[in-house]
Every structure is written in C-alpha cells, then in structure tokens.
Amino acid sequence: MFLINCPYCGERDQSEFSAGGEAHIIRPKQPTEMSDDQWAEYLFMRKNIKGIQFERWNHSHGCRKWFNMVRDTSNDKIHAVYKMGEKPPV
Amino acid sequence: MSKNLRIPNNKFIDQTSRISFKFDNKTFYGFKGDTLASALLANNIHLVGRSFKYHRPRGIMACGSEEPNAIVQVGNDASMTEPNTRATEIELYEGLEVTSQNCWPSVNFDLGAVNNFFSPIIPAAFYYKTFMWPSNFWKLYEYFIRKSAGLGKSPTEPDKDIYDHRYLHCDVLVIGGGISGIIAAKIAAKNNLNTVLIDDKNTLGGTTIFQENECFKINNSYSNKWLKKEIETLKSLKNLTIKTRTSLAAYHSYNYLLARENLTDHLDINEKKDKIRQRLWKIRAKKVIIATGAMERPLIFNNNDRPGIMLASSIKKYIDYYGVKCGQKVSLFTNNDSAYETAISLNNSGVIVNSVVDIRDKTNSLIVKQAEKLGIKIHWKSTVVNTNGYKKINSIEIMKLSDDGSNVLGKKIKEECDCIGISGGWTPRVHLFTQSGGKLKFRDEDNVFLPDKTGLDQISIGSCNGDFELDQVIKNSVKLTNKFLKVNNNDFENLEIITSKEIDKKNIWLLPSDKPLGKTKPFLDFQNDSTANDIKLALREGFKSIEHVKRYTTTGMATDQGKLSNMHALGIIAETAGVKMGELGTTTFRPPYTPLTFGAIVGRNVGEFFDIIRRTPIHDWHVENKAEFENVGQWKRAWYYPKDNENMHEAVQRESKAARDSAGILDASTLGKIDIQGSDASEFLNRVYTNAWSKLEIGKCRYGLMLNEDGMVYDDGVTTRLSENHYLMTTTTGGAANVLSKLEDYLQTEWPELDVYLTSVTDHYGTVSVCGPNSKKILSKVIPDLDLSDKEFPHMSFKNALIDNIKCRVMRISFTGEHSYEINIQSSYARSVWEKCYDAGKEFNITPYGTETMHLLRAEKGFIIAGQDTDGTMTPVDLQMDWVISKKKYDFIGKRSLYRSDTIRDDRKQLVGLLTDDPKEVLEEGAQIVAEKNKQPIEMLGHVTSSYFSPNLNKSIALAIVKNGKKMKGQKLFVPMQNKTINVTITDTVFLDKENKRLNA
C-alpha cells in the first residue's frame, strides 16, 4: 500500500487514489486527419514498463485532482509527483 | 494417564488457578497461562490429529505458529466455531472446547489410516494422477476425499463476535519482543521516537526469558534475570506502546503493515461477551525493525512423524516455561548445540535423558561440556534410522554414520523412550522481510537465508538476521539499531556476556537409514504428508523449479505454509539436482504470516455496514406503501408496489397499464445530476456528447449520448439549459459517479483551458416524475400558476416554478413516451411534493410505479438503457441511433472511432426489436439467438437484452442485439432454450406509438 504525496494535499494512503494509466499521452487535436493506425496507436497502445514509468493518478477520494507520478514498477518506489501540465522531471 | 507431568514452576503459569477445558468431549484440567498444547501435554496427550494423506497419527511438535500437526477446531457453536487453529497458540480459558480435526471418525480410530498401508501406491501427486481419470468417477472420489481429508468445518451461521479496525502511525515499529526487539525498542523510545513494540505471545522476552543456564549469563546473572529487569524498565518509557498477543500478518510496501491483536481469545467464556474479539491494526511506520527470531528445523529421517517426536527447543519451552514434561524418558537427536540446552533443562527438572544422538564427530563447546559433566550420554557421529510406536513413540534405533554421512554402519542400538527432541539447526524468520519485497542472500556455513537488500526503511536484527549467539545478538542488535535510527545509545555498552559458542557444524538434509530410501518414510511436510521420496520422485519426473516441485508435491502448501519444511525441501532438491542452494532461490512467502480470521479482515463492515446504502428522500413513503425494492448500484429503488396479493408480474402489468391509461408517478431521484457552469459550458457539452449543444435555447432540454474514446456508448441522459452558462446534466443512476470522474478527467487533463465547473447535485434534489395522459391535469392542480400549454411549455423544455413558495425546476421530458413532467426540488421537500402530486392525482387513479414498470414502458418505446441494452461494444450506429450523431461537429469524444475499419463494418451486432410468434411467450433476457433450428454446433448471432410482456400491446416484446440485425427486419430467427425452441421475428425497436403522438396527448 503506497503512501502517495498528492501535490495538492500532501501524503495520503493509496486507498484514496485511483490509477489512470500511462501519462503524457496527449489527445490528438485533429483526430479526423489521422489514419486508422495512427488513431489506434493513440487509443490502444500503452507501454507496460518494468522500471521507471510515468503514470496518471487521481486523488479520487480527496481533492479529486489529477496529477502525474514517476514510479518504478519493479519496486513500487515513487520517485516524483507533479501537477498536470508541469514538465516531467528528468 | 495419571502420571504427574507437571513440575512446580510458577514463573509464567499460575499453578494455583486451575482451568477446565474439553478436548474431544472429554474434560481435562490445565492452569492459567497454559496453551492448549501445554495443557494437553501435561495430561500426557500427544496424539491430536491425523496427517492429510496417509492419516498417520500426529502429535504436537512445536510451541508456536510453526506447529504443523496440532490443528484443532475450537468451539461447537454454529456461528463461532473456528477451524484450523493451532493448539500451540490457543491460550487456555475456562470453558474452552476443542475437537481434533482431519480424522474420521475419531482421532484414535481413523478409517483413512488404511491409506498408510497402501502408501507405496500413493506417491506425490497421487491426487492429481489418479483421481483425474476416469473423469466421471470424480463425484465418487470427491465424496471420500472430502470426508476423509477434511480440514475442519466452517461455521454455518453469521459470526456473533465483534471485530475492529484501527489505524496506527509511529516513528518506529519493532516486530518481536525477544531480547533483540526489547533492546531496539528501548533505544528507539529513549531517543524520543514514538515507538510501538508488538509480540504475538502474551509475555515479552522470547526464548531468553526462560533461559536459566550457566552457559548464558549477562553481567553475572542468568540471561533471563537480566532480560526481566530490562523489560521492567521498558514499561516505564513514555514513548513506547507495547502490544502483546498481536501478530504481524502482512508487511506491504511503504512500511504499511497489518497486525492482528487478540483481545478476548484468552478470556473465560463468560468474560468474552460484548467485547471486541480481535482488532486489525493498519500500521504506517516511518521505520520498521524486524526482530522475529528464528525457528528450529526438524531432522528428516525414517518415521520422523510419530506422536512424541518434537522440536528440541519446544520441549525446552514446555519444561522451562510451562513446567510440563513432554516425556519421562527423553532422547535427543541433533546436528547442532541447541539440543544440549534442552537436555540440561530436562535433566535439571528430573526427567531422564537417555542420550543425545549427534551427527557430528565430536565437539567441545561450553554447553556440550556441561552436558557431559551432568552425565548425559552422547552418541557421536550417529543417526536415528527408525522410530517405533504407532500412536506414540516407544523407541528409536540408532546407528553410526559413515564418514561421508551418506550411509550407516555398525550395530543397531535400540533405545526406549516416550519422547524425542529433534534439532536440525535454525531458520531465521525472514518471512516478513521477503513479504515486504526484500531480497535474501544465502549463508553457506550454516545453510540459512538472510535478509540482504531492501528498498524500505527497515532492518532485521537478532536471530532473524542470522545472529544465533547471545553476545552477537546483543552487540549487533545495539550496533544496527543505533545506526538505523541515527542515534548513539550506550545503555548496552560494557556488558559482560558469557555464552556458549558453537564450534562444529554439520548438516545432512536427508539422513540415511539401514533400509533403502523407497522403504522409508522421512517426512518433510508433516501437515500435507509429503516425504523426501516425493521430492525425489518429482525431480525424476522432470520438475526443476522449486515453485513447481512445491505445487506437485504440495510441500509447504498447508495451513502452516511450510514453515518447518521449506528449507529441507530446498536442501534435498539442491543436493539431488547437484546445484548450490543459494542459486536455487526460495519459494515466495506470501501474507498472511499466520492465518487471519475473516472477522478480522472485514472488521465492522458487515451487515448493514457492508456497503453504503443510498435512499431517496421519498424512500419512507415507498416503504409505507409496501414497495418491493431493488438495488441499483448503492441505491435502494422502489421496484414495484404489489397490491393485495399481487405477484411481481401482476403488479407490473397493472402499473404499466395505469401509466398509459391515466397517470403514473415515479421516484426518479436516483438519476445522476451534474450542475455544469462556466462560460465554456456549451463548448464543453459539444465535446462530450455526440450531438450539438451550442444552439440549444435557454429553457430547453436535449437528450445526449456520451461515448468512450473508442466510440462505444458510455452513458446517456437529458441535459437542460438553465441559463446562458448554466446546464443541468442527468446521467443514468449507476453511471453518475463514473460520468463525473470522466468529465473531470477531460477538463483537468485535456481541456484545462475551458472555463467549466462541475458539481454533483444528485443528492441535493429529489425528482418526482408524473406521466400519462392526465399528467397535465394533475400538474395544473399542484402548480396552478404554471402555464402548461404546449405553446408555452412544450415537450423538451423547462420552467422554474414555485410550490408553496419553494423553488423547483419542472422539466417536460419523457422516458415512457407519455406526456410527462419531472419536478426537481430540494431533497427535503421531495416527499411533500410527491404526496401533493399523489393526492392531486387520486381522482385520475394515479399509480405509483417502480423501476420494473419504468423499464417495461421505455422498452415499448424502444428507448435503450445504457448498461442493459449496451455492453461497452455498441456504437450509436449499432443502436440505430445515427440521428444523435452530429455531422457538423469537428470533434467529440469517440468521434474518430466511429469510422475505424472495425466500427463501420455492416455485420456488427446491432440493436433490433424481437417479436415472438406466440404473443404470450416471453423471452428470457440473455437468451441466445440463432439462425437455424435443431443444428449443433451453431453460430450465436446475438442475445436478448430486454424482454417483457406488454399489457398495452397485449403481447410479448423484446430488444436484442443481433449480428447484421439492421438488414434482417422481418426475418425469422430462433431462440433455443433448454426444453424448446422459440420462433421469433426481427422488427423495428419501437413497438408503441411510432409517431410520438402520446407525448402531446
């Protein structure tokens, strides 16, 4: 059970949060101009990394804000959390 | 039976307070402080169960959670009986009743024991191999296996006990109250750290607290005396919380741990009442110190499982702690020094110690010399090759070991005994460390796995970290704790410690016998009855991975999770396969470390607290008017209102007819309601719904369909434009929370530039829906000031109104196809508005109807229910709802997916209507639809999604999804059922009032 540092509320138990999949996938601005393959790439294809992964999380039972997280999926270590729109840490 | 097996010992047991208890319906006596195991042993009862496969008699082996055999059923109350409880962990109390389990019909006469004679034909995986064929015999096998294997019986009634959950936050959590845990807790608490020390026993002090031996002294007093003083000082530390009878069940990442505290299990039966039985602590610790100690290993030799064969260290605890002699003529069998401590304790308590059989060549450590000085006989370089005695051991056979230890030689010595203590060395309890994600390393010198790498803020100290000698334990515990907590405690400096040091080590995983291996029974897993031979068979059959061997032989898979058997299984595999043990790795230790009760897991979340129950503001009226309820998500919704002795069908037919003939009233308060405000609200709706919203006039309503980005229908509902930048969206009852989350997600992550604010107002408004040809007349009585003319207040529009000076919103919208109004009013007034409408409608026979009638009425009109007629694979085109997709909008959620190669296929499953040839025949929802009769196998074209008998059309109607259904109108299809095949015809989805005349009736 993680202890997650919500960028708006501070440290809270994982049970207050929901995971929202891979981060930094931007919804295409002009979907009509995309081929089926390009659209499918956006819609269905997700990385499933063993190691450092960028993820979306939502403080669903708290402030309800979405934010991003850098997590090592091999040991669940959370390396960083940052607000939507902010640049991911290197 | 009348032997006196107690010695005077009042340190931990109150031998003045006698307690009676029942074991297998017979009354026995023990003392306060006893465990069930110690009390049984004091009554000379060793035989407590039968083994799983061969039904061999099995006795108490250990004194803690690693006990594999003494598994009993506690209590005989149908609601409180508890199976699979270890006799070694049950504290004796007045009124305790236990029965042995895993034996049928009784522990002393067990029918299944016949398996023992057939054991050569019951090898590893016997159950997999034999009972798999012929498969139709399984019913027969199952009866006997279940009956004779049985692992206790479950309670049949709800648990009457109270359980509790609590959170605990601390700086330092110390797990284990043995000598190292006590040292660590003291260091932490004295340095102003908020510290919690937990131990699963009722007293602190581990094994040191009963260690009174010349070879183990601290500052010139026995180690137990020194530790007792330390515990006294501990109790005065104000930063320290001590929790005994609390066992750590699980260690998760981020130092999140679960511990179960037993609060009443040790109390007399009449003191338990109305108290919380167990509490599950959810602990978040900044730092964790694991001091869980080590457990003794057995030795693996022929017939090593008879009652009376026990771990040497357990025999020592029974005599030194409980004052109980496990036997009167005891032999010991060891590969290390610790059995000598047992020999000395027994000798000092007046028990005859036959001899110590030691597989080592000869060793001269302090403790061995002390044993020799006391005249205890030692068989060096020897092994036990066999044991005798069916229900209780009566003798052992001893032979000399060959130089390489693979064989025995010389003359066989028979030694009579009534108990034998075995010691195969020590296994550090690293279970919690590995549960937490820690990686282990292997120490070759004494074959132990030790904590190595961890990503968490934790350390392991004491013997769970591989320190087995008193001076090492103290010195390293102090050093490691100081470093870990970044403090400099010097309370334990300059201690003068005397300890016996083990000089020689020797280990043989599988000890040889004078008989060939195939003719011996060297048990590894005592509870699951797997022997060393089973492991070897598995390896011969090609299993290589430890995880596979474990599952094939079931070694380590019983309720004790193989606490005693794992190391030997690994050792034998490594030896047979010719690999190093460290390279083999170990099996995974999963939580819980010891079994948890379901009660502790669920805590207070039982009965009415199992899940949140949501009730509408009109709920009580429905109850008073005898409604039956159905669960819709967390909501209780009125389902139908049976009159007199009506059944559900009759009530629904009556309600449905009344709603169309005159007037019906429905509680629609559960519909999700989202208040949407902001200057970009219209643009936002354009993006989330398939149709266009910018041109919706203020005061008008519109139906909207919401898709997922993959183009599939997600939710639907009517949204009303209350003012320029203000909308009220409704969603399905079940989808409300998910829709809000989805909208928030898009707003926050994809379109943060939009000025839009979302608020859930589902609970804030109650909704009364009045429908039917007389609804207008009824409403005009309730709100006389409101102009209800079609010109002023047409279908799909909204008006603000006042009912008794209370503001409300009236929408003229319809889910039934009838002329219909929905009044939204502050929840607290909803019931009174409902009653006003009901009273006003009496002259029109207004009929309250529930969800079932609502579903029927909308099905007559072909309106879909998202989630019933759709299942996440239906596009609006599949639903024949092309009209709701805007052709002009550049984009909306899911738009691009509507013309992917897969979504534009003609032959997708599509929503159609179905009529049965026999108008009285009502289809079953979920029934499959096929194209040909009496053909097998046959392709399933689709299934029935909604089906009713329509009282207004006087025939059966159904909605279904059928492959290529749109083009099949008029076509005959078949619905095969178990006993018949129903003929159906595909039709339009709208069965009633295709011209929508009733809306303005």
Ligand SMILES: [Zn+2]
């Ligand atoms: Zn938050």
